[in-house]
Amino acid sequence: MEIKLSFEGKEFAVKAGTPARELVDLLELSEKKPLAFKIDEELLDLHSPVRHGGEVKPIFPESPEALEILRHTASHVLAQAVKELFPGVKLGIGPATEEGFYYDFDYDRPFTEEDLKAIEKKMKEIVKKRYPLVREELSREEAERLFSELGERYKLELIREIPEETVSIYKQDRFVDLCRGPHLPHTGLVKAFKLLSVAGAYWRGDERNPQLQRIYGTAFFRKEDLKAYLERLEEAKRRDHRKLGRELELFSIEEEIGPGLILWLPKGAIVRKEIEDFWRDEHLKRGYQLVYTPHIALRDLWKISGHLDFYAENMFAPMEIDERAYQLKPMNCPFHILIYQSRKRSYREFPIRYCELGTVYRYERSGVLHGLLRVRGFTQDDAHIFCREDQLEEELYKVLDLVVHFLSVFGFKEYQIYLSTRPDKYVGSEEIWEKAEGALRAALEKKGLPYEIDPGEGVFYGPKIDLKIRDVLGRFWQCSTIQVDFNIPERFDISYIGPDNRPYRPIMIHRALLGSLERFFGVLIEHYAGAFPVWLSPVQAVVMTVADRHQEFAEMVYAKLAEAGFRVERDFRNEKLGFKIREAQVKKVPYMIIVGDKELENSRITVRTRKGENLEFTIEEFAERLKEEIIQKIIW
RNA sequence: GCCGGUGUAGCUCAGCAGGUAGAGCAGUGGAUUCGUAAUCCACAGGUCGGGGGUUCGAGUCCCCCCGCCGGCUCCA
Structure with missing residues (x-):
């Protein structure tokens, strides 16, 4: 043919x-x-x-697809090296990933750092030999025979699940692997690679399966690219919010309090306050009504809401008070529903939008906790919108509009958006699911936001849009989520009176824009590397004296700025100027105001920015600049 | 939760093969009055994550527990 x-x-x-x-x-x-x-x-x-x-x-090699091929071959080189160094090792799978590659191994003892070094050395030998990769196609029986002779039980499992009658294998030197490809022509092209870590990983990602050892690495065509990647990892380490959070005294997590529970230190709390003020103002402007709700509720409430059926494993255990069981809230929705239900509702009120910075508690398995990004107690910037079906799309559009507005103010302009559709376990009719999915889609399209479908990943109560933001290092973080909920209105049997004086069931939208203040703060810290824009900076300016004789003038400068409402600090210590500047710099204070003989003489101030520029102002001019920068929320 | 690693002063870390803890920074006191990323001197600070065990003796060896880190599974 x-x-x-x-x-x-x-x-x-x-x-x-x-x-x-x-x-x-x-x-x-x-x-x-x-x-x-x-x-x-x-x-x-x-x-x-x-x-x-x-x-x-x-x-x-320059094509974007080429890296994936390179890394896939690198994983085969890794597997060959491991098989040669550790006879008896069983192979799992070894794909390329976004950032590199890995291979899973089953071996009777854990791999150590030294093992990784030895493996890398062996890999270099394999690369040097420039072994050609050879593809062969085998019938399923032949393949089964081959891999059972090799004792590769995991490969056998894979072969048995391949529907096709023939399977392909790739060989290099004496190494054989079941593999679809594609691969490089020979191993010699795997020049710039590095093994990064070993970690446990369940076979096929299922925790009921045996745990294999996953060796992670990365590879590039050019040494410079590898170097740049490793530098990026270093940069990410420098920006780690856990490190910066401690250094800048933003937050802390204390063993005495418990894992995943955050203390917001004064410097962090002020950032949070600024975010919250902004958040509240924007919501009130857009027709949201602010509400507050308790942290615990009777267990029965969670029965009605369905959380005990669908969410119990994420909830803190109940506590008994006056012979009644209460539970910490993992979500705010039931409370908002009860606010809705506190009196009869008319269609004229719609849409009703309740918003709350609601603190929730969720039991997260100990191994998943991570700084501010994954915690057990957090504050959602939550809201629930009650509307009619015909208002759904419009409301979703407004929510999307608000998300994009919020995120761009903080400097996030690129997103990955996923529309998650009906999962296996769900409530409501297929028809209503389709309607809601359609409305979500239409809103995304109207807003002109590109998105991907995440099939079956919706929550049991409705479809959702998840939005991941890209930070300066190109990493993506999930914060925003917009979910349609047909379950809760039903369960609580809420209704409104229509124009025909008959009751109808409203639709509910559940949404968080920043996600949780904790996570968002963590992402912000990393995004700005701790150097917050002025409107968020815990300390906006430090007034520093050159010598003691400048104190009086400096005090006046300080007083004027403090009275104008700026967050100013004084550094009148008997230290050299360089010392004070270094300290302010390390603390990432945006403006350092220097007061010495020169300033005293001409009644102006010298302002050093944390970028190292020197500017000169009258106090009034500087105050004006600060004010503008804060109002405009300028990022620099 | 699971696999691996790790836990010494507020922070970053040293402590070799078991002999009862050390540095820098931060803190406190003093001297210095010095113009753009660290002035000098002194002092203080640790039940070596917790508990148990081996030993004449344990930060160092063994066991259990806890936290943290890297992953897996899960997620705002």
């Missing part, structure tokens, strides 16, 4: 099953050395047979 290919406007035909490497000469690419081809979106390495026609795109 002939297969038609096109490349740069020219038409070619090859026999089905022709190895893709023959295309190199056919397309006259031997000079440029492609690593693989893409034929109509299907990635095909040089080892694989051409089976489908279409537009051919050669993949070179």
Whole structure:
């Protein structure tokens, strides 16, 4: 059978099953050395047979697809090295990932740091040998025989689940692996790689399965790229909110209090206060009503809401008071529902939007806790919107609009958006799910936000939109979530009176924009590397004297700024100026106001920014600048 | 929860093969009055995560527990 290919406007035909490497000469690419081809979106390495026609795109080391191929081959090199060094080791899987690659191994003792070094050394030898990768196709029986001879029980398990009759394997030197590919032509191209860590990982990600040892690494075509990546890791370490949180005295987590419970220190609390003020103002402006609700409620409330059926494993255990069981709240929704129900509602009131910075407690398994990003007690910037079905789309649009507004104020302009659809375990009719999913989709499209579908990942009570924000290092963090809920209105049997004087069931939207103040704060710290914009800075300016004789003037400068409402501190200590500047710099204070002889003389102040620029102002001019910067929420 | 690592002064860390703790920074006191990232001197500060055990003797060895770190599973 002939297969038609096109490349740069020219038409070619090859026999089905022709190895893709023959295309190199056919397309006259031997000079440029492609690593693989893409034929109509299907990635095909040089080892694989051409089976489908279409537009051919050669993949070179610079192509974005090439890294994935490189890393996949790197994982095979890793596996070969491990098998040679540790006979008896069993292979799991070894794919490329976003940032690198890993391979899972089953071995009778844990791998150590030293093992990693030895493995790396062995890998370098394998790379040096430039072993060609060879692809073979086997029948399922042949493959089963091969891998059972090799004692690869996990591979056998995989083979048994492959629907096709033939499977492919890749060989290099004496190493064989069940693999779909694609791979590099030979191991010699895996030049810049590094093993990073070992960690436990359950076979097939299921905690009922045995736990394997996963070795993580990364690989690039060029040494410079590897170096840049490792530097980025270092940079991420420097920005770690747990480290900065301690250094800048923003928050702390104390063993005596318990894991996952946050103390907001004064410097962190002021940042939170600014965020909260902004949040409340924006909500009130947009027709939200502010509410407050308790931290605990009778267990029965959680029965009605369904949380005990669907969410019990995430809730703190009940406590008994006056012979009645109470539980800490993991969510705010039941309370908002009861506020809704506190009197009869009319369609004229709609939409009703209740918002609350509500502190919730969720039991998270000990191993998942992480600084501010994953905690057991946190404050959601929560809101519940009650509306009619015909208002749903409009309300969702407004919520999206508000999210984008909020996030961009903090400097987050890029998002990954996921629309999660109906899961296996759900309440409500299929029809209503479809309607809600449609409304979410329409709102996203109207707002012009690109999104992906996350099938089956919705919460049991309704579909949702999750929004992940990209920080300066290119990492994504989930904060915002917008969920439609058809469960709770039903369970609480809430209603409103329509124009025809008959009761109707409202639809409820459940949404958090920043997600939780704790997590958002953690992300912000890392995003700004602790150097907050002026409006958020715990200390906006420090007035520092050069010598004691400048104190009087400095005190006046301080008083004026403090009276104007700025967060100013005094550093009149008997220390050298350089010392004071260093300290303010380390604390990431945006403005350092220097008062010495010169300033006294001409009644102006010298202002050093934390970026190192020197500016000169009258006090009034500087106050004006600060004010503007705060109002505009300027980021620098 | 699971696998691996780790836990010494507020912070960062040293403490070799078991002989009853050390540095820098921070803190306190003093001297210095010095203009853009660390002035000098002195002092104080630790039940070495907790409990049990081995030993004449344990920060160092063994066991149990707790926290933290890297992952897995889960998630705002």
